[in-house]
Amino acid sequence: MTEAAGTGVDLSGLRExxxxxxxxALRDNSPATVTELSQRTGLSRPAADVIAQSLVAGGWATVIEPGSSSTVGRPARxxxxxxxxxHVIGLDIGVHKVLLLLTDLSGEVVHSERRTVSADAEPEQRLAALDDVIRESLAATGxxxxxxxxxxxxxxxxxxATGxxxxxxxxxxxxxxxxxxxxARTFGCPVVVENDCKLAALAERWxxxxxxxxxxxxxxAGMRIGAGLIIDGVLRRGHGGAAGEIGALKNVRWLAAPSHLENCPGVPESVSADDAAAWVFDAARRGDKNAxxxxxxxxxxxxxGAAAxxxxxxxQVVIYGGGFSRSADIVLEPLHRELARxxxxxxxxxxxxxxxxxxALGAVRLALNELDNRLFNSTLSSPSAPRGNAVS
Incomplete structure (x- = not known):
């Protein structure tokens, strides 16, 4: 970015x-001196200084005064x-849980709240749990x-496209x-709904x-297998939001894969269906033949499916995530052998x-991306929550 002058130039737009x-530049590399901001933006040092001070006045930045430890020259502000x-909120509404992460604009988690939900819970019960974690999180953070x-x-x-x-x-x-x-009945800000696999992929790259x-x-990887795809650094949704849903093909065998763990001989009757896979992975570590x-x-x-x-x-990389990722120590090596074949x-x-x-972290990242799209394509006013209808 460089300064410009001359007739016909929209100086107001240029300053914006x-x-x-x-x-x-300040958000991506903070804290920074005026000299560093000048180097990163291409603006002259005096221009970067004026803008930095205006960001402080507008509530977007704070000043870190130089300490007294420096002995050579005048320390830089x-x-x-x-x-x-x-602040933004990222939610994970799954089969067994509702998880909320509330973060600041840098993605630093300020508060987390979780509720366990029965797998067969009706939508009303799941939404009630969602409302509870929102209410508790707002109360806890003030x-x-x-x-x-x-x-x-x-x-x-x-x-x-409708969410x-x-x-x-x-x-x-x-x-x-x-x-x-x-x-949207609770929040007047932009609301986005996205697939969990895609958000998890986004979080891993972030x-x-x-x-x-x-x-x-x-x-x-869990009792359901899904995939999220990032190509050239961009999360891919596909035309209808179904990119990565290769498990819908029965020949890919993802639908049946978890059943090998659920139906493993020797799983004690006291172990629930939800915990059977964890038992099998542990038994396999101990050398149990059936496991x-x-x-x-x-x-x-x-x-x-992974090979496809x-x-x-x-x-460049394949990330093994989800609930079964805790068993990566006994999965990744045989998976590598199969992919090599x-x-x-x-x-x-x-x-x-x-x-x-x-x-939930991927949801936070997408929420921050949504803010970026609005913030850096608009005029810069004092910090306030963007208003808008719910979007998907």
Whole structure:
């Protein structure tokens, strides 16, 4: 970004553009001196200084006064993006839980709230749990709904343009739920609904195991298997929001893969269906023959769909995430062998580092992206929550 002068130049628009440029630089690399802001933006030092001071006056930045420890020259004043100017919410509404993460504008988690939900809960019960975690989180942080700048919710199943999961969802009765409209009754800010696998992929590239990769296949491995795709650094939804739903093909065998763990011989009757897989993985570590056979069959079925995605997209990395990622120690090596047998080139396989928070963290990232799209394509006023209808 450079300064311009001369007849015909929209100086007001240019100042606005320069202010947005400095704020983006400050947000991405904070704190920073005026000299550093000048170097990052291409603006002259005096111009960067004036804009930095105006951002402080407008509530977008704070000043870090120089300390007294420096003995050479005059220490430089530094500016920090005021990440507490606003907050966003990321939600993970799954089969067994509702998880909320409330963060500041830098993505720093300020508060988390979780509710366990029965797998066969009716939509009304699940929405009531959602309302509870929202109410508790706002109360715990002392924030009002009007102080939330963006909300993103992750759900199981492909999400269409209306924010609904009409094609398929494992959550009972959820295909008829208008989640965006429900959340809009509480929040006046932008609301986005997205598929959980896609959000988990976004989170892994933001703060997880794929932070150094631009081409990523994320495998959400649990009692349901799904995939999220990032190509050239961009999350891919597909035309109808169903990108990555390769498990819908029965020949891919993802639908049947978890049954090898559920139906493993030797699982004690006292172990619930939800906990059977964890028992089998633990038994396989101990050398149990039936458990090792079940894990082998599960990995072979998982590899079929994973190989199809690898051959199609040629990713840099494949992330093994979801609830089963805690068993990556006994899954990744045989999965690599299967992919080597099926693929022309095997990408690096990595275990998720975000665990159960991956979907909610991805929701936070998407909420922050939504804010960026609005903030950096508009005029820069004092910090306030964007207003808007629910979107998907």
């Amino acid at each position: 553009l320069n202010s947005l440029t400095v704020m983006r 530094r500016y920090r993006f005021r990440s507490t100017a606003g 924030l009002s709904a009007s102080e939330i700048w963006a909300v993103t919710a992750g759900v199981s199943g492909p999400v269409d 609904r999961t009409r094609l398929f969802t494992p959550i009972p009765g959820w295909a008829d739920v208008d989640l965006a409209a429900h959340l 703060k997880g195991a794929a932070s150094d990769a631009s081409d990523v296949v994320y495998l959400l 090792k056979t079940a894990v082998t069959k599960y990995v072979k079925d998982l590899a079929v 995605l690898v051959l199609t997209l040629d990713p 099926l693929c022309l080139r095997v990408p690096e396989l990595r275990a998720s580092t975000l665990g159960a928070d991956s979907v």
